Amino acid sequence: MKPTLLFLSLFICPGLFAQVQFVSQPFEAVVAEAAKSNKLVMVDAYTDWCGWCKVMDRETFSNAEVGNYINERFVSTKVDMEVGFGVLLAMKYRVSFYPQYLFFDGEGHIIGRLGGFQKPEPFIDAVEALLNGKDRLGPLPAPMDFTNGFPDFYINSFKKGKERSNPTEEEVTAFLSSHPDLTDEAGWGVLWRFVGGGEFARKIIELREPLSAKYGKQEILDKLSALLFSDVKLAIKEQKPEYLEAALTAADEIMGADAETYKQRYRQYYYQMTENWELLTNEGLIQSEASVTNNAYALNDIAWTLYQHCDNQDCLDKAANWMVRVSEEVPQYAYLDTCASVLYKANRKDEALKYAEQAMVLGKAEDEDVTATMELIQKIKKSM
Numbered sequence: 001m002k003p004t005l006l007f008l009s010l011f012i013c014p015g016l017f018a019q020v021q022f023v024s025q026p027f028e029a030v031v032a033e034a035a036k037s038n039k040l041v042m043v044d045a046y047t048d049w050c051g052w053c054k055v056m057d058r059e060t061f062s063n064a065e066v067g068n069y070i071n072e073r074f075v076s077t078k079v080d081m082e083v084g085f086g087v088l089l090a091m092k093y094r095v096s097f098y099p100q101y102l103f104f105d106g107e108g109h110i111i112g113r114l115g116g117f118q119k120p121e122p123f124i125d126a127v128e129a130l131l132n133g134k135d136r137l138g139p140l141p142a143p144m145d146f147t148n149g150f151p152d153f154y155i156n157s158f159k160k161g162k163e164r165s166n167p168t169e170e171e172v173t174a175f176l177s178s179h180p181d182l183t184d185e186a187g188w189g190v191l192w193r194f195v196g197g198g199e200f201a202r203k204i205i206e207l208r209e210p211l212s213a214k215y216g217k218q219e220i221l222d223k224l225s226a227l228l229f230s231d232v233k234l235a236i237k238e239q240k241p242e243y244l245e246a247a248l249t250a251a252d253e254i255m256g257a258d259a260e261t262y263k264q265r266y267r268q269y270y271y272q273m274t275e276n277w278e279l280l281t282n283e284g285l286i287q288s289e290a291s292v293t294n295n296a297y298a299l300n301d302i303a304w305t306l307y308q309h310c311d312n313q314d315c316l317d318k319a320a321n322w323m324v325r326v327s328e329e330v331p332q333y334a335y336l337d338t339c340a341s342v343l344y345k346a347n348r349k350d351e352a353l354k355y356a357e358q359a360m361v362l363g364k365a366e367d368e369d370v371t372a373t374m375e376l377i378q379k380i381k382k383s384m
Contacts (some may be wrong), residue, residue: 034105042101101114
């Protein structure tokens, strides 16, 4: 009887074993199906070498809650972005890292994108925020035109393996100098992919507002940030703090109201790469005083860096203090584990054991790999 009842339950409760259903159809047919069924389109943009794409399939797209949520709202398809139509899709929407998830309406207009591996609940939350209007993109002309004036050198830069080639600086300059509208898809595509400085970097800054209106604020901020980050990396290479200060000053002009967030990242990276642990610790203190909740990820990153590389007990003690606050306000496995590790290295072993044991409980509940935490607990107990 039990096998029969289980077999029947598959028909009575089809959502019980749901996962995201991906259709194998041309993009135009997927868009048409979405319009017909009053749904949207989700494209899982992947490559065959992308490890995190496979993790996303295994841990998130196979999740029943995610499956039910996505299947109800989207017609979904997978596209290898280095093969056939995927190359056209990648160049039209400037896809350069994976996994990435592109969302379209029933006319083929892109309405938003997400990127990177995401666990089930955060993925649903992010898609829900997109559907509710957060960072939702406006329509562009010719959504189903995938050539749209792109120069051959731009197209060739998206191809796979030996077929891929990049243009000379002269080719890029010649195209941009003669192109009538640098905010159209071809103009922005070339600016986005090939400009790292010089006169056309200034053009991106000048065109920030119209570009943001067309392609979304975050994409333009990401490009502007990359331009500045090149200066930060040069400051690290040359060991010139004045270069960092110049980049931070430029950020105020270039990044506008978002400057402080990016300046924080630049300082943190510079201090970490130049092994200035005192200034890195001070950066953590500034962020913790502003908000441990909003800055939890960055504070965890700083604390873990100090745990791995710094032996200054004052720095470790300060990092341990803010990680205790992070762990209390944002109780996540990774934060608790970092908290315990820094406390241990700061020679606060009783507290370290407390947070390590909390991390173990939470990690097991979240199906995390808790091997390192188990080893830490053993090390703490042995030293007490």
